[in-house]
Amino acid sequence: MVGPSGAGKSTLIRLLNGTLFPTSGEVRVLGQRLDKLSAGALRKVQSRIGTIYQQFHLIDNLQVVHNINAGHLAHWSFSRSLISLIRPMDIQTAFNALEQVGIPEKLYERTDRLSGGQQQRVAIARVLVQNPEAILADEPISNLDPGLSKEIMDLLLDLSYRSGKTLISSLHAIEFAKSHYERIIGLRKGRILFDSSTDFITESMINSLYQGRN
């Protein structure tokens, strides 16, 4: 999804992961209307959707392993979650996830001591542990420099291909949208301006998204 600030990209992602509900109309996720579900059923659907954020949204003063294990929370019992905070459980899974994102040696590091790129990798590892059916990424690279952006985009794409998970991202950088995605949706002022395979995206379509601003 591409579009200017305020187009509704983040709002759409929040509608999809069940942290926001529509005031009119309906949203169906994995075949279910989120606003009609009970709290427990909603959590069940939510556990099948992973989200990655621009600001990472990790718990700063926890060790990396706990932040990754937070991906289990929807399934773990209360006591298991509590014990794991004292003595980390399922280390092998956490380690494998961290290995996939390329920083296995950081397992016991405090999360806020990592760089921005490393923190985004931890956030991705958390989603891997959660093992959802679809991954939503809300501006995953807006806080990273171009080199790191490419690494993170490659990583996300690679994981999505290998595991067969749907990947939906909102992006500011059109060039990454073109280079990494098969389908691009242009949003503007809360409406879909175009929805097309990347091959058919033209310069004028992109321009139409941003014209009339300033």
Added chain:
Amino acid sequence: MQKTLGSISVGSVIEIPQRPSFFNRRLMWVIIFIGGLFWALLESGIFQNELINTGGITLGLEFLTASINPELSREFIQLTLKATLTTLAFAVSGLFLSIVFGFFGGVVASETWIKSYTIARNDQDLPIFVRGLWLVLRWILVLFRSVHEVIWALIFVAIIGLDPLSAILAISIPFSAIIAKVFSEIIDETNHEPLNALLNSGVSPTKAFLYGLLPLTFADMLAYGFYRFECAIRAAAVLGIVGVGGLGYQIFLSLQTLKFTEIWTLLFALFLLNGLADLWSSILRRRLGVESRCGGTCIDLEAIQTTRKGVDPSYQDRVVKFSIIFAAVLVPLSFWYINPDFGILISERTSQNMVSVGQSAFPPTFEVFSLGEWIDLSKITLSMSFLAVAFAGVIGLILSFPAANNFLLPGGIFASGREKNAPRLLATALLVLTRGLLLVLRSIPAPIWALILLYVLFPGVLPGALALGIYTLGVLGRLMAEVVENLDERPLLALKAQGAGMGGVFMYGALPPTYPRFISYLLYRWEEIIRATVIVGQVGAGGLGRSLTEQLSSFDNQAVLAILIVFIVITFIVDMISASARKTLRAA
């Protein structure tokens, strides 16, 4: 197994990193805490003695039921109103003097001030006596604030007699020292570039401070000054008990004559006064853009955390303007209402008394107690304070989340966002209830709590510890709720978005970022509780505090000085322990 340097070749197996040892410094503190708690419980006799006084339960129930039926006769309402005004006036005038003294003390005691002299003199080393003088000043501030207002009041009564001025000074001395400490930290943490620019262009330090630094600190200082208002009201109420008058005194009188309905009228007045002060200061702080200024309310020291949310303090704001004008009216009115005789300060009798009180206290007689007795007394004081801290900490932690406005309310972290009216009402009710409870707990002075507890408990360490713990819980719960309200909610929402339940969000999202602040507030309060053990002596709580009040009433000033010295040493030790624990906390 192969490890390559730098890059990892495909197919290589990397070992899982070694888990850091379980036995770290944090665990050490946990063990110390649990051990300390156990020791304190043992020391309090909780395992041996009969604790609950079943004979007093009917009296306790009578006291509670009287709450729905407070005394509302015309004369008594008038009396309550007068007492409320007295307490308010003492608080306002005491706080006003404290802010004035604290401001100058804070400037002079700040690191920045002494450094600006070095810059102005273009000289790295200060004359040794200036540096020495500065250190002495900072030590005096520590001494001033480690002695409780009640003790100061008794000292001033001995020197200047039973004038209202004694009470005003008793509030001002420790409050000035605390405010000076906090102001000096505000000054030291403010951006120094404008100041240095002026100093380097040859402006004298005083003028440079006036133009280059103080304007920047104004909002913070104003916010902190108002923040102390609620504390000053509580201090004034406690002083009432030693005979100054006001709400504390009236409550004490009614309590002794068992007029429960009267007590409740007075208590409601106290709740209202404290609640309004709290409301005012929190609105003002928000308007000034200074949120969660600093911690421990009555002793906060390093707890300053400037978390300005990018708001430029607008002095044009109506609330701020009104507050300043209101304060400007309130201060002279308060002084007029109490009518303290400042002339006493320069009278000959006062200076004679001062000399004679001073002489009567020297040399301190440590022989009043044997070494074993000193140790026993210190043990009781320590265990009492420790029990109080543990009680306030654990329950404060539980209450702080429902008391915060960003958890259960609609739009809050634990709200699903789809609530109908019923849960909203329920959540609001819970918020109002917990906040109200915390307000009630902290509004009632600790000595009054101690006396109330004596209806159902036998005299001893336990009622003393509980009284201090309940009161501290009221202060701490409110502070902790503020920490929770300033939490970055987005990581928690991220956990919620992936389907984590309330327990998981709480354990993984809410606790980790808040508990270090909770613990450091708790540690600051520990010092304050040690200070306050002197005011619960009357319930047979024992310890140094009670010996102090006993020796004070028998005018054995040499013994008083000896106990004060031991007291201050203990405060220092506690301060050192808590500083060391805080250091571990920051590093972990």
